[in-house]
Amino acid sequence: MHPAASVILFTTLSGAGYGLLFWLGLWLLAGRETLPDLALPALAVGFVLVSVGLLASVAHLGRPLRAWRAFSQWRSSWLSREGMIAVISLAILVALAFALVAGAARGRVDVLALALCVAAALTIYCTARIYSSLRPIPAWHNAWVLPGYAVLAAATGAAWLSLLAALVAQAEALRMVALASLALFVLSVVVKVAYWRHVDRHGAGVDAASALALPAGSRVMPFEAPHTEANFLLKEMGFALARKHGRRLRRIVVMLLCLAPLPVLAAAFLQAGGVLAGAIGVLLAMLAVLVERWLFFAQARHVVMTYYDARPS
Amino acid sequence: MTALPPPGNKRLGLVIDLDTCVGCHACAVACKQWNDAGAYGPLNDQDGYGAEPDGAWLNRVHSYDVVTPEGDATTLHFPRSCLHCENAACVTVCPTGASFKRAEDGIVLVNPDTCIGCKLCAWACPYGAREIDPVEKTMKKCTLCVDRIDNPALPAHDRQPACVQACPTRARHFGDLGDPQSAVSKLVAERGGQALAPELGYKPTNRYLPPRKRRQRAGDTGAPARLDDHGFDAQKASPLLRWADRLLSR
Ligand code: SF4
Numbered sequence: 184m185h186p187a188a189s190v191i192l193f194t195t196l197s198g199a200g201y202g203l204l205f206w207l208g209l210w211l212l213a214g215r216e217t218l219p220d221l222a223l224p225a226l227a228v229g230f231v232l233v234s235v236g237l238l239a240s241v242a243h244l245g246r247p248l249r250a251w252r253a254f255s256q257w258r259s260s261w262l263s264r265e266g267m268i269a270v271i272s273l274a275i276l277v278a279l280a281f282a283l284v285a286g287a288a289r290g291r292v293d294v295l296a297l298a299l300c301v302a303a304a305l306t307i308y309c310t311a312r313i314y315s316s317l318r319p320i321p322a323w324h325n326a327w328v329l330p331g332y333a334v335l336a337a338a339t340g341a342a343w344l345s346l347l348a349a350l351v352a353q354a355e356a357l358r359m360v361a362l363a364s365l366a367l368f369v370l371s372v373v374v375k376v377a378y379w380r381h382v383d384r385h386g387a388g389v390d391a392a393s394a395l396a397l398p399a400g401s402r403v404m405p406f407e408a409p410h411t412e413a414n415f416l417l418k419e420m421g422f423a424l425a426r427k428h429g430r431r432l433r434r435i436v437v438m439l440l441c442l443a444p445l446p447v448l449a450a451a452f453l454q455a456g457g458v459l460a461g462a463i464g465v466l467l468a469m470l471a472v473l474v475e476r477w478l479f480f481a482q483a484r485h486v487v488m489t490y491y492d493a494r495p496s
Numbered sequence: 497m498t499a500l501p502p503p504g505n506k507r508l509g510l511v512i513d514l515d516t517c518v519g520c521h522a523c524a525v526a527c528k529q530w531n532d533a534g535a536y537g538p539l540n541d542q543d544g545y546g547a548e549p550d551g552a553w554l555n556r557v558h559s560y561d562v563v564t565p566e567g568d569a570t571t572l573h574f575p576r577s578c579l580h581c582e583n584a585a586c587v588t589v590c591p592t593g594a595s596f597k598r599a600e601d602g603i604v605l606v607n608p609d610t611c612i613g614c615k616l617c618a619w620a621c622p623y624g625a626r627e628i629d630p631v632e633k634t635m636k637k638c639t640l641c642v643d644r645i646d647n648p649a650l651p652a653h654d655r656q657p658a659c660v661q662a663c664p665t666r667a668r669h670f671g672d673l674g675d676p677q678s679a680v681s682k683l684v685a686e687r688g689g690q691a692l693a694p695e696l697g698y699k700p701t702n703r704y705l706p707p708r709k710r711r712q713r714a715g716d717t718g719a720p721a722r723l724d725d726h727g728f729d730a731q732k733a734s735p736l737l738r739w740a741d742r743l744l745s746r
């Protein structure tokens with residue numbers, strides 16, 4: 184699949200944003216903070232990450248001005264559900280910010296924090312389901328896609344929250360979030376490696392004989408292409424570059440995911456330089472997810488390519 | 497609404513005969529022509545005569561070399577367009593309701609006025625039936641020429657998809673595959689018509705008729721199985737040929 188910059192940016196940024204909002208909600212619920220000095224900057228950063236992500240996704244549309252129509256089909260479409268819950272999350276975020284600024288009662292803040300947690304988690308779930316529900320793309324239609332997406336969103340979100348905690352010098356928050364992020368990054372490596380093993384073992388999905396309604400065991404080779412120039416299908420679904428560099432890029436993702444929690448931990452447990460270390464952690468984490476997302480698209484093969492590159496089955 | 501209607505009795509679709517298709521692309525060209533001006537058109541091209549032409553087509557004709565399981569080699573011409581699936585995931589993934597399946601006859605359509613061009617439906621289609629219009633940036637797909645088959649102003653014999661009418665070998669047939677008594681259903685029964693990649697669960701409506709068994713070798717056609725180059729019998733040949741044979745054998 185063509186790794187479109189807009190979609191990669193969208194899933195990376197909004198993943199991190201909703202991950203951050205999820206952790207912040209939990210943190211508020213755990214009653215660790217009654218003062219808004221960590222919560223407000225975290226809400227602001229979450230808002231920016233999510234909004235930039237959503238704008239990037241709108242830029243992906245052929246007709247961006249009609250984007251509002253996408254809120255109508257939540258009964259059947261994961262994309263529609265995601266759009267709705269993403270906007271609802273933003274509304275909850277704004278309400279929570281107002282409640283904190285106004286010094287609202289503990290109970291109100293708790294309700295809003297819980298709502299934020301649930302809405303953020305649901306948004307991440309819906310985003311992952313958009314991909315995992317697509318049968319024609321075997322690399323997406325499997326049980327590893329949802330955990331992979333969720334754990335990376337949670338890990339990057341935790342990295343962002345610990346950077347913010349370092350910024351406002353919230354030592355206690357910093358330590359807890361840093362430990363959580365260590366566990367999440369380790370988990371994300373496990374999940375991604377399992378995902379890659381799975382997709383490498385499960386091949387093209389459909390063989391050429393079945394795609395062409397020929398008897399099983401027929402050997403098929405393209406003889407004449409249906410068109411002389413590239414078309415939408417080949418541009419959108421015929422991306423092959425990643426096969427060449429796939430292994431190396433996967434190693435880079437694993438390396439970045441292993442390195443990312445180290446500066447986050449350093450930020451939490453060293454006295455000086457916490458902000459710088461936290462920033463490096465966020466940078467490594469975001470870079471890891473960008474490369475991972477690029478591979479997620481670039482290495483995914485759509486079964487329609489069987490019609491174009493039919494090989495003996 | 498992008499929820500699928502309950503499966504109806506009428507299921508309009510195409511039956512394509514892979515035995516007689518000669519890969520001439522007449523169907524694809526007729527489709528392009530009609531749908532460029534039809535109700536769901538235009539069907540745009542970009543830079544049509546330039547260095548990198550790009551355009552939306554609703555029908556693409558592939559050609560393959562095939563070796564059958566019995567070891568016989570053939571060519572196969574394979575027109576590929578929307579199969580108007582019963583389990584059309586292209587419809588259910590659509591966030592806007594622009595993609596829909598008509599309850600009355602199962603035809604899958606895209607409303608060009610509400611499509612946002614998110615391309616998700618094209619991702620959801622295993623058969624590559626949907627292409628984005630490079631100018632309008634909305635999704636285009638086979639309509640089974642609803643603007644012909646529904647058009648009472650046309651004489652009955654013209655109320656057929658453009659591709660069916662254009663095919664010079666009559667390899668394309670249009671009709672109701674939900675009615676077991678229809679001509680297309682009988683043809684499918686008689687010739688063992690197949691759905692494409694049924695294991696994906698989309699339940700396509702269109703059927704493809706497999707190539708008939710070919711007469712592969714000279715012997716199958718009634719000719720001598722092998723023309724023997726050492727078979728010249730000098731005793732039976734005329735004196736002139738005997739003389740020529742002697743001369744040339746020297
Ligand atoms: S062939 Fe593709 S576009 Fe047509 S109904 Fe089936 S899934 Fe949808």
Ligand code: SF4
Nearest residue numbers: 590611612614615617
């Ligand atoms: S491209 Fe158009 S028709 Fe296809 S899913 Fe998106 S909005 Fe629906």
